[in-house]
Amino acid sequence: MRLALLLFLAAGLSAQERVVTLPGRSPLVTFRIVFQAGSAADPAGQAGLAHLTAAMLSEGGTRDLTYKQILETLYPMAVSVSSQVDKEMTTFSAETHVDNLEAFYKLFRSMLLDPGWREDDFKRVRDDTVNFLRVSLRGNNDEELGKEVLYNVLYAGHPYGRHNAGEVSALERITLEDVRRFYREHYCRANLILGLAGGYSPAFLEKVKSDFQKLPAGRRTQVRLPSPPGFKGLRMTVVEKDTRSVAYSMGFPIEVTRGHPDYPALLLAMSYFGQHRSSGGLLYNSIREARGLNYGDYSYIEYFPRGMFQFEPDPNLARSRQIFQIWIRPVEPATAHFTLRLALYELDRLVREGIPEDAFERTRSFVSKHVNLLTRTKRAELGYAIDSLFYGIPDYNSYVKKAVAGLTREEVNRAIRRHLNPGRLQIVAVAKDAEGLKRTIVSNAPSPMTYNSPKPKEILEEDKRVEKFPIPLSAADVTIVPVDRVFE
């Protein structure tokens, strides 16, 4: 790993400058400009302010150029600037060919440092944000909807408790003046991490560093992030929506983040239980492979949005708090009760029995090699390096490889028992017949399975246990929410 992490503390730079660089011989140059302030810093009643601010920079004009002129300039270079807002981080990223480096950077710098703040840009990015929440997320994607509602449920009343893009009613109230204030307050050197990778020259790096000195020194954004509200027992939220099938997401907050001593053990456990979009995980094998109940089933210990479109998570979603999560892809309504039981049964078994010895060795090998794939582009490598700075760990590859090499099976099982408590699960379902699903589940009546083909004896025997697996939910524990109320 050729990671040069440079911390400039003095030498003419007033604030503590954080610069992450990965120089190389590639004809491409990658930028990741991170501000350590995100949607958790949205003021009360202004959910979506951080998102709109970032969008005004990446999808709006500068003081000198309209957005139309920016698109015209960027087009021949085939470069686009994108922004990503998460709870504690806002990231602007772009990649250009070295042929166009100077011309692109001149523009990129103005976009971040001299925004145009035009009303027509503001109207457009706000419309886009509302349409994202109402149409793309709520209307078109039951799986992502379930995942995001789960976060809102788990973090109700907490700075993490609203979608990163905000809430429709708040978005409609936010003004351009609010956006400019957010920019002045949070886009400062104290929050800045400059990331640069690829075939740039040392002189170019110096120029970038010097240009970003233009930002005010400012103060690091501090948001109090208390423990999320505790849940005594199982609860369920059903989002009622006219849809073909039933999508589930379920989970609970955990104390483990990338810097935590149990992170490597829990990472290995999750790979065994439900490696993202990979066949061979325990959940996948049981629910899809053996029984054909849906398209896939996975588990997570870090935020992973857009998982239905991508195989690897985006970097720069670093958070001080994470959740454990199970994602059950849509199932036919007739098997929805059984599938939920099966997921809970498998989680219960994981906690009771832990990981078997042979699977432990295999998964350890997988995790230590799979990190190479996660960082196979300069773009990703740079993103992971910035996240490592956030979490205070060495570069991610060597950190994971070294840590999993030293793990024992017993340490993994201990981490599972310590952090995964199935009794605390909060379940979110997206379903058409919400009342019916609720009634069926709280009845706790057996949900026997029939299949379209003969099944091995051990599957049928297991089904006998699963069909009666208790889900301790009473009617009072289940809340039904019409989809139109979500993210409003």
Place this chain on the structure above:
Amino acid sequence: MARVLVLLFAAAALHAAGPARKVFPFPYRQADLSNGLRLITIPTDYPNIVALYIVVQAGSRNEVEPGKTGFAHLFEHMMFRGTAKYPPAKYEAVLKAAGAASNAYTTDDHTAYHTTFSKEDLETILQVEADRFQNLKYPEPAFRTESLAVLGEYNKNSAAPTMKLFEVLRDTAFDRHTYKHTTMGFLKDIQDMPGQYQYSLQFFDRYYRPEYTTLIVSGDVDPARVLALVEKYWGQWQRGSYRPRIPAEPAQTAPRSGHVDWPVPTLPWVIVAYKGPAYTDTAIDSAALDLLGAVAFSENSDLYQKLVIEEQKADIFGPDNPDRLDPYLFSIEARVKKASDLDAVRDAILKTVDRFRTNPVSRERLEAVKSNLRYSFALRMDNSETIASTVARYVALRRTPETINRIYDMYAKVTPDDILQAARKYLAADGRTIVTLTGAARAAQAGGKAQ
């Protein structure tokens, strides 16, 4: 020992005199085994990682029998159901130990199986993949179970109105060609799949043959070693004899239209589509239409600026001209913010089409588009997996990365007059299909809450 024909293609040196540098910058080796299998090896500078793409030139285009749509895609699933030597659990264990990321996808024209892994596992991966392509064996119960996972995939896709929109577009625009159905297939055929075990075996026997298959290996590899391993594990694979008869689509003689009423609130869509040419790297047609799409309808176009940035009537807008083996569709797609603007957006698209059938594009705009295409391609070449996946898309069309250089050379040659001629030839009202989609009114679902 299989006889092997090896061809070496070196990219022109960066500053070499003569022709401009090739857009595909990597020297590669192309080798044909005597059984018809083709191997393309692309060594790259990216360390440790190897990407393997196995391209089978069979997709939903090959689904010629009625009631059997969706089988190419179903087969993509069945390929993970194991062999006698490597049953699914053992196959998964091998991939797991290799830290491999493995998946597959199906399109109209091809199916691709891809695995990305660390270089020390090259032989293992080539061996297990060779085994499943030659010795796939799955019992009927496993087939029936997997067909349900395909229904699950249909279900998870079905929340998006665009899936329905494209189903209706194809069904309306095509009469006989198999592009009439999407790669997922018709829902009724998917529901009927569990009973089609025998047909699935036939599908495998027809298409999973070396002459339909190309292996692409890119990354930290030595081409001679890759070739030796491929000969060792893939050399015994038997050639087949089946050739499908894909029905030709008769010429369309009048404009067509379709509409989707989406049951829940969503933003309206309009697609204006025209019958386009099949992919070609020897005639100017494909290249001219790609450039026309970009000049007239991309984010750099006047119409995008007007509809998305200035008037803000649409929030998603752009052209689509996918490369296909047979004549397919050139289309312009728009998501409109207000249903009352749907007709205005459609008319603006039609008016723009007319303009480009009458007036040649400016040279300056054309050069910007050519530059965009070249740099877009260069920006994608940033890791071994994307290099292999990009080559796979082209290999599906012409079985060689050289087609990339040929089509980009063609882009360089396109003149304003070529674009005018392509617009006149292909964007005529007789070959047009317009499909719209509108959602239910929002208030109907709001439960009395004002919006």
